[in-house]
Structures are given as C-alpha cells and as structure tokens.
Amino acid sequence: MDVPIILSVALIAGIISIGLAVYFRFLVLKEDPGNERMQEVAGYIEEGAKTYLKVQYKVLGIFVGVLFFVMLFLLPNMTNPGTLNWEQALAYLIGCMGSMLAGWLGMYVGVKANTRAAQGCTIGTKAGFDIAFFGGAVMGLAVVGVALIGVSIIYWIFQSPLVVLGFSFGASSIALFMKCGGGIFTKTADVGADLVGKAEYNLPEDDPRNPATIADNVGDNVGDIAGMGSDLFDSYVASIVAAMMLAAAFGVAGIIKAPFANVTLTTIGTSVFIVTPVVYCGVGLIASLIGIYVIKNKGSEEPGKALNTGTYLATLIYFALSALITVITILLSNGLGDEEVGLLWRIWGTSAIGLISGIVLGFTSDYFTRDDKKPVQNIAHAAKEGHAVVILSGFSYGLLSVVPPAMGVILAMTIAFWLAGVFGVAMAAVGMLAIVGTIVTNDAYGPIVDNARAIAEQGELGDEVIRTADKLDSAGNTAKAITKGFAIGAANLTVMALMFSFAEEAGITVVDLLSVNVLVGAFIGVVIPALFSALLVLAVQRNAAKMVDEIRRQFEENPKILTGEEPADFHKTIDIATKGSLRELIIPSIISITVPIGVGILFGVASLGAFLAGAILSGFVFAVFMSNSGGAWDNAKKWIEDGNLGGKGTEVHKASITGDTVGDPFKDTAGPSINTLLVVMSLTASIFMGLLLMFNGGAGLLGNLLTIF
C-alpha cells in the first residue's frame, strides 16, 4: 500500500511552521530586554525554569528508559506478533524527545520574551502585545511543527499507524510529567506566595521581597507554557493516531460502517483515509499560520479582540482549505469509489463540526468565567457572606458549567457518528484540534504577559506601564479560559476515539454494561479521575504548606528582607517547588499506567473498554468543573480588586482571595492534568494489548468467573 503523496502537505506545513518559529524567535530576541533590574529578574526566572526542566528531564530519562526497555524487550517476548515492537519502541523514544523538545523551545523563548514584552509596554500596548504574541507563537508553531513532522515521517517510513501509536505514547508519557509536575510546581509557588505574602504581610502581587515571587514566575513558564504545550502536543498527536488506527482497522475489514451508509473500502481508499487526519492537520496548521500573519500585520490596540480574531480567521480558513484539500485528494487518487468520495465529504463535515463545537465549548467556559456574566457576579456577591459562601457558590457554578459543554460534546459526537460512524467521531476530534497552532499561541501568550507584568513591577517601570501590562494580561486570561474549554472538549473526543480504536484493535464488538466484569471496569474508571484530582490537589496543598513555612522562616530570621534591604532567598523556594512537584507525581503516574493494565489483566479487555469510557465521562465532569470553578473564583477576585464591592483590603476581598486560592490548584493543576491522564490511560491500553490478550485470550483472570455461560 503506497503512502499518498497528499501526505506531503502535512510535512511541508510542519517544516514551514518550524521555520517560522525560528524566525519569530529571532524577532523576539532582537527586541530590547529592558533595564538591568529587569534583566536580572528575567535571568533568575530563566535559571529557575531551566533548573526545573533539567531535574525533570533527568527523572523522565529513567521513566522513559524503563518503558523503552519494556516495549523493546519484554513486550515482544510476551506477545507473539512481536514484529512491530522495535519500531514502536523507537517511535516512542522519538515521541518523548519531540515532546521534550517542543516544551524546551517554548519555555526557552517564553523566558526571553517576558522581559522584552515588559520593555515593549513602555512603548505601547501594540509593541508589548506583538512581542508576547510572537513569543507565544514560537511555542504554538514548535508544538504543531514537531508533531506533524514526526507523525508524517514515521508513517512514511514504517507505513503503520501502530508505529505512530508508539510516537503518541511517548508524547503522552512526557506530557503527563510536564503537565502534572508543572501544575504542582506553579501552584505550590503561587498558593505559597499568596498565603503568606498577600494575606499575612499585605505584600502586593509580584513583590520582589516575597521569596516565592520568582518561583511563581518560573511556575508560569514551566506549568503554563511547557506543561500546556506538552498537553496539547499530546492530545493533537493522539487524535491523529486514533483516526489513523481506526482507518487502518476498517481497511483490513474492507468496510467503514456508519449509520448514514456503509462504505466498501478499496486499497487506495484505505490509504487515503489513513493519511486524511494528518493532511487535515496540515491544512489546519496553514490556516493557523495565515491567522497569525494577519494578526501580526493588522495590529490592534485591543489585544483580546486580536487574539479572538486570529481564532475565527483560522477557523474559516480551515473550512475552506480542508474542502480544497478534499477536492485535490479526490483528483489525485485514481480508483476511489463513489461511496468513498461521499465518505470523504462527510468526513470533511465531521471535522468542521468538531472545530465549531470546540469554539462553542470555549465560549461556554468563557461565559462561566467572565466577570460581566451572572456566575462570576454571583460568586463575587457571595463573598459578602464570607469565605464559606464564596466557596459554595463557586463550587456550584463549577458543577453547573459541566452541563452546556457536555451537551456540546454529545451533539458533536452524535452528528459525527451519524455521518461517518466511529471514524467520524475520531475526525471530529481531529477537526477540533486542527487549528491547535493558534490555540497554543494564544495560550502561551498568557504566561508571557503575566511574567512581563511581574518584571515591569520589579523593574520599577512605573504605574502607566504596569497598567498596559495589566491590559495585556487580562486579554491573556480570557484567551486562556477559551482555550481551556477547547482543550478539554478536544481531549474528550480524542479519548473517545481512542477507546473505539482500542476496541477495534482488541477485536471487541460489545462492551456490555450488564456484564458484571464490564460494570466493575466502568466503576473503577469513574473513580480514577476523582482519585487523581485528590492526589494532585493534596500534593499542592502539602507543598504549599512547606512553601509557607519557608517564607515565614525567611521573614522571621531576616527582617531586612521585608524592608527591602536584603534580597529574599528565592533559590530555596524554587528548590522546594521543584523537588515537591517531582516527588508528588510518582503515584499519579504509576496509577495512570498500572491501573488500566491491572483492569485488563483481571477483568479482561471489554472491562478495560468500559474502564476507559467511565474514566472519560467522569474525567470530563471533573476537568470542566475544576477548570471553570477555578477560573470563576479567579475573576471574581479580580473584579473585586477592580474596586467593586469595596475593593482591595476589605473582608469581601479576603473572602474572594480564599476562593481564588482554592481555585488555583483546581484550574491549573488537577483540572487540566485530567486530559493527559485520560490520553495516557487510553494509549496504555492499546500499547499493552498484546500482554492483556495473554490472559484468557483477553477475557481476564477473573473475567470468566463473572460471566454467565
């Protein structure tokens, strides 16, 4: 089976993307890095971030090494097919390195762009915006470029989606560490800094006297830039792989089944459908590039609007380009049957529906977290009744906010399924992630301007500049809310597609909830996201307590820190955040690999299918709830800080800070980590399939005891 030439679109787009990332990096670096104090602060942040990543990568080295060893030597001996194992293991290694590279690149530019964006704010909003935006674009383009080049080349060489699965597993296992570890790091620092600095000593945000300020800024880079980049890298690749694997499985069967119409597959058709997900992502990347180019040239004094314009534009261009590439594909592919041509168009439809629903999801997140809408308003007013009531209010709205995106995903899923069966669901996920270049760019912009604001404060650039930086920061927060909704929806559809592809691979035709072994799998699956969230929140709480002790110790042992006469020891606080975050992610990462394998071995592969479904659905509830309640508390606090309900320093403000502090690990640690958890568990199920099939042919050790004959 030949690889269709159309795949080169993805490869070329990936190469252009990397080229542009390098160019933007150059643009950013040639800007003025500001005064000496700013460069000093930025230098500390850079040093902290690099130290963290180095320690992180060292630990990861061991983890990756062990899994590589298992995949290379143990899995082939345990399973008979064995043929693809070295290729898969190699692809795994490349996936790990690709994910690390993308994270490193983004982080590297992020810590350079922050001080330059701060300096840019002395010129004006547009100058500051451009620098931060290009900095973010380096991350966005690097992530997508590395992913597309990796997937295209690996598929070109090995011509098997199962090898690409190894690449995806590599990306995911790194993402789990980067996202959870980064999330714990950033919130350890943030919560610690807030609890002592703001609440006990009334220091303002980003005050250099606070020993955790630098750690907090480092956290923005390692959590929000490197972590979030790995996360979307991971979902992106996984959505492509799920669709490729499904297409390949259907190709073997010779038919793609769908409610609309079953389609008999030809050899050429199969090869086209396998590469379609990659090609669509290629044109999505081109759409993102055009969007970025337009924002760059158009310029805007309204940064929030500029970011959103980029998203809409990329979406529209994607619709057009993906239609165009469908026409080209049909023209280039001699021998495609009429049914197959029809299916190609329906698939185009599912990818468009996926992308639209992604944007709708983003906007429902936005509604629940915007300070001019009812939920945040009510939460802010609840703060008048004290700490407990603001918590109850945010908790309730967070849970309520699960309903609209759930309906959105259900709608996208059903329409996509109706059009093109489970392959349609997979392609809806691909569509949702097609313009991920834009999404990551907008998202990475956020921590850069957040850092810029801190550096402007510490570099004493004056109130006017800080106000400009605040304006940029606020646009970043809105963009972040939208991209988070997007990321959760995309991950949800992706893992659904992975579940279907797992079932195809395992040869399961039914996952029957009326079988007790299957019901048990679903039960364990539903519990896992709750357990995972608990472990991560507890990790933040435990580390933040250590951070608090350290900050208090510094203030007590050296009163000159508070007067500003002597600098705080921020190396110590960075060290606490680094070590704590790595220690705390051992158990979650073990859970994410061993529990799916355990369920499969004990209760069988059908039970594992139900486990994945249970985890996906409950994971969706927890991810949306935690992200949105956290975002809403954050903005309720900011709205009060803008002078509403009495403003800063009042009891109402203090209650709103409690909400924000509770929301911090919800929205930046546990909530977003659940996506990655789901992807890792789904991929683990597929990768270890051979092992699972060894136990009663996939029925599991206990499965037979729980089946009625």
Added chain:
Amino acid sequence: MDVPIILSVALIAGIISIGLAVYFRFLVLKEDPGNERMQEVAGYIEEGAKTYLKVQYKVLGIFVGVLFFVMLFLLPNMTNPGTLNWEQALAYLIGCMGSMLAGWLGMYVGVKANTRAAQGCTIGTKAGFDIAFFGGAVMGLAVVGVALIGVSIIYWIFQSPLVVLGFSFGASSIALFMKCGGGIFTKTADVGADLVGKAEYNLPEDDPRNPATIADNVGDNVGDIAGMGSDLFDSYVASIVAAMMLAAAFGVAGIIKAPFANVTLTTIGTSVFIVTPVVYCGVGLIASLIGIYVIKNKGSEEPGKALNTGTYLATLIYFALSALITVITILLSNGLGDEEVGLLWRIWGTSAIGLISGIVLGFTSDYFTRDDKKPVQNIAHAAKEGHAVVILSGFSYGLLSVVPPAMGVILAMTIAFWLAGVFGVAMAAVGMLAIVGTIVTNDAYGPIVDNARAIAEQGELGDEVIRTADKLDSAGNTAKAITKGFAIGAANLTVMALMFSFAEEAGITVVDLLSVNVLVGAFIGVVIPALFSALLVLAVQRNAAKMVDEIRRQFEENPKILTGEEPADFHKTIDIATKGSLRELIIPSIISITVPIGVGILFGVASLGAFLAGAILSGFVFAVFMSNSGGAWDNAKKWIEDGNLGGKGTEVHKASITGDTVGDPFKDTAGPSINTLLVVMSLTASIFMGLLLMFNGGAGLLGNLLTIF
C-alpha cells in the same frame, strides 16, 4: 402460583415492630418534659416542624395527585398491556402515604423526645441516652414496620412484584421531597445561624438570642429524622422490589443464570425466590428488635459503644436467623429442586456478604471522619494555613475517601454475582439493608440528642448537664457517619439491582457502550449527579443568604434581641427556610422524573440502562465525597473547639468554621439526596417502561439513527 406461607414472617415482624414503636412512644412520652422554658422551646420546635411538614405535604399532594392521575389514566391508554395499571397506581398511593406516615411518626416522637432527653441528662448519661434511643427507635421501627407490612400485604393481595413496584415508586417520590426539602431547610437554617450568629456576633451554638436557632433545631427534625427516615424507607423498599422483580422475571424464563451454576426454576421455587427478599427483611427486623432489647436492658455509660454493640449484635443475629429461615423455607416448600436448594443457600451467602460489606463501608466512612485519625487531623492542621487550605485539604480527603468504599462495593457485587448472578447482587442489597431498623434507630438518635443539647442550653440546665448532652451528641455523630456510609453503599447496590431488573423488564440483553446512543446515555447519566449536587448546594447558599439578611435585619432593627431583653422573631426564619426549601426542589424533582423518560424516548431503553449505570457510578462518587468531606470538616472544627491548636476564637478555629460551613450542605443536603435521586430515576425508568417501548419499540426516536446496521 401460591404465595408461600413463609411470607407471614415478614408480616408478623412488621406488626410486632409497629406495636413496639407505639410502646416506645408511650415510654418516651411519660418521661418528665423538663422546666417551663424547655417546654416552651420544645413547643416552638414542634410547631415549626409541624408547620413545615404540613406545607410540604400540601405541595406533595399536588405532585402525588398528578403522578397518580398519569399512572391511572394515561399510562394504560399509552401502553397496551395496561392490566396492572390501577393496581400499580393504587399501590403508588399507598406507598406515598406509608412514607409520609413513617416520616410523621418519627418526627412526632422526635420533637417530644428532645426535651425529655435533655431533662434525662439531669439524672445522668444513661437516663438521657435511653430516652433519645427509644425516641429514635420509634422512627426506626415505624419505618421498617410500615414498609414490611405494606410490601407483604400488597404482594399477598396482588401477587405481582410490578404492583409492589408502584408502592416503591410512591415511597421514593415522597423521599425525594422529604430528603431534598428537609436537607435544604436544615442547612439554610444552620448555615444562616452560623454565618451571622457565630461569626459576626460571637453568639454560642444554640443561643436563644439567635433568630435562626429554633429553625436550626426544626431542621434537625425535618431533615435528619423525617428526611432520613423517608430516605431509608425508600432504599429499603426499592431493594426488596428489585430482588422480587428479578426473581419473577427469571421465573418466567424458567432459569436463574449465574456464573457458579445455572438453576432451572420450578413453580414452587419461583414463588419462594420472589418472597425471599421480604422474608429476609422480616428476620432482619427481628434481629434489630433483639438488638434494641439488649441495649435497653444492658444499659451503658458509654453511649457510642452501646449503639455500635446494637449494630454488631443485630448483624450476628441476622446471620443466624436468616440461616434458620432458609432451613424452614426448605422444609416448608415441597417440590424444591436440589439446584434450587443450593441457590437458596448461596443467596443466604450473598445477603450475609451484603451486610458485612455495609458495615465495612460504614467503618471506612468512620475512618475518614473521626477526629483521632489522619484525615481529620491533617484537615485540622491545614486550618493553620487559613481558610483556603482547610478547604483544599477536606476536598482532597473527601475525594480520596471514595476509593475504599468503591472497592468494598465492587467486591460485594462481584462475589454476590459470582454466587447467584444479578439476583445475588439484588440480594446483597437486601442483606445490607436487612437490619435497617437498627440503622435508622441509631441515626434518628442523633438529631434528638442534638436538639436535647440545644434545649438544655436554652433551658439553662447548667454546664454539667450540657456536658452530658454533648457526650450523647458526640456518640450520635459517630453513629451518623457509620450509618451514612451504610446508606450510600446500600443505595448503590440497590440501584444496580434496579438497573438489572429494568433491563430484564425491558428485554434488553446488552447495553453496549460501543454504540453511540448508549454512550450518550451514559454520558448524560454521569453528568446528572453533578448537576443535581450543584442545584442543591446553590439552593442552600441562596436561601442561607436570605436567612443571613433576615437575622441581620432583626439585630439591627431591634437591638434588644441581642441583649436578651426581647425574644427574636423565629417564626420569620422558619418561614424563610420552609418556603425556600419547597421552591428550590421543584427543578431537581422535575429533572429526576423527566430526564430518564427523555433519554428513553430519544435514545432508547438500552441507552436508558447506560444512563442509569452512569448516574449510579458518578452518583456514588459524589455522594461519598460530599458526605465524607462534610463530616471530616465538621469533626476537624469540633476537635479544634475541644481546645486543640489554640481552640475557640483563634484564626485556626475560624478557618475550621469555614470548612464546616462548606461541608454542611455537602453532607446534609446534596450528598445524601443523591441516593434518593438514583432510586427515583431507576424506578421512573421501570414505571414508564410501557411509554418508552412505544418509540420504535424501545429503540428511541434517535436511537436508530445512531446504530450501525
């Protein structure tokens, strides 16, 4: 098919139980009701509770009337079988009245026992304990007696589990109102009283100057006694019905399938298996009665130990008596096959496993909520870091606490299934609830002593008496934690059994998660408990805010209230709690009936099966999480109030109050209401089966569009 004579055991036990309840009521009423002030306070509480129940029952009248009308006139016209409809509708009405009666009886004695228990405390721990315990026993025995008499007589007359289903649906629809409404009432008053009284004016707990004190005490009666009684009434009847319906369905098929061995059913065997759940509950009631009798005569200066002794004793006696009744059943039933005899013994085993796992579940709840164990200790210490950290800590431990009981339920379910198939799962639920007489007695004891403490405070009985009342109260809290774990586990197994019986009834053999319509059902099901929790917590928060405004208004308009010169206007606060709670439960109750019907109509009965499974699993997570985190925060606060970490009035104490206040609606409103929600939704599915089968023969309006042919 004859009704086996053995069923009379249940009827007789029920009658004895009611007789004892009347006798205990007499014992309680003849005690000294205390001084004038105490009687005055108790009178207010009684008046408030009765007013609430009257208004509640009036609203319920409309709801019950509408559903009765639908069941009587519309359902038979819509469905063809139609034969059982008037019987089912009549049984529904009886079920409603039975549940209302049990609630009223318990509440009626509760509000009489409180002041007498307070007076009893002037004599000593034992005297106070006895009065409260007997008061609780009236509720416990009334609930179980009414339920068993109702089920036995209805089955004796109509000889169809489908008619008993109507009775169960009646009990559940009342329970939903009583539990949610009572839960909102009690926490509106409690949170309102705490927020203003304790936090702003530093009034002690139960201070008569606080206008919400009486409302708070009323809430204990309507929420914890009447509400909880209806809740367990509902689970109890539902577990019996689920098992009866499964036995009847298997009887029609002529075989009970199980992994251990399939059993061919004879006519006599079928009739025996159908009544076995009722008979087991009968002997469980006798076991409870013996336990209660022993506690009464043994007496104890250690109230907590006495309550637990009763539970253990009832458990052991249940094992013996249920084995004995199995022997008697076998002797009395001529013509039982050997296979059937073997199954009877295996069923005895599943009921024993159910009961044991119920106790284990209770103890894991206890571990997570006891002040001498690690979770509560860590939460209390987290309060040192402030309001936000105590919330994060309790939130995390609450989520962690889901894991052990989930493993317990999974274990009980798999062993029960292995022994006797899905009928075994239903019988495990029956076993878990068999000693519910003891459970309700212990649980109702709690609010009585809680009230007694308040009355002792307001009746100025002195510190010594209050300390005695505190001791009784603390035993009540431990008992409550255990019974709550018990109730959640039992409800979980019950609704699983209901789901299986629904599937049998609908003729579904497979609920396949790989079908998108089924997956959609599961998705909606998983979201519902989150939505439901959000609505209830929001209701409490909204009403508590109104309560806070009212209390502040009273203090501001009449400063003499605070000096104690003039009484507070507690009628107004009771009125706010009453009206608010009824208004707020309209939406949740509509959801619980319409969403299952909607899913069934749109996506088909298999999808509805998955909906139920999704709701059960996610409901379990939310119920356990909310109950345990609430309990843990409560006890962390109490532990600090006992003088630890600085004790009352410190910042640590204030932070712990925030935790407790957040936990209040978690543990007493949303958490426990989820059980009832699940039962109502499961029964709705079965009751409206005929309607659902009208849409594409049960495939649903959209189901066919989402199925691959």
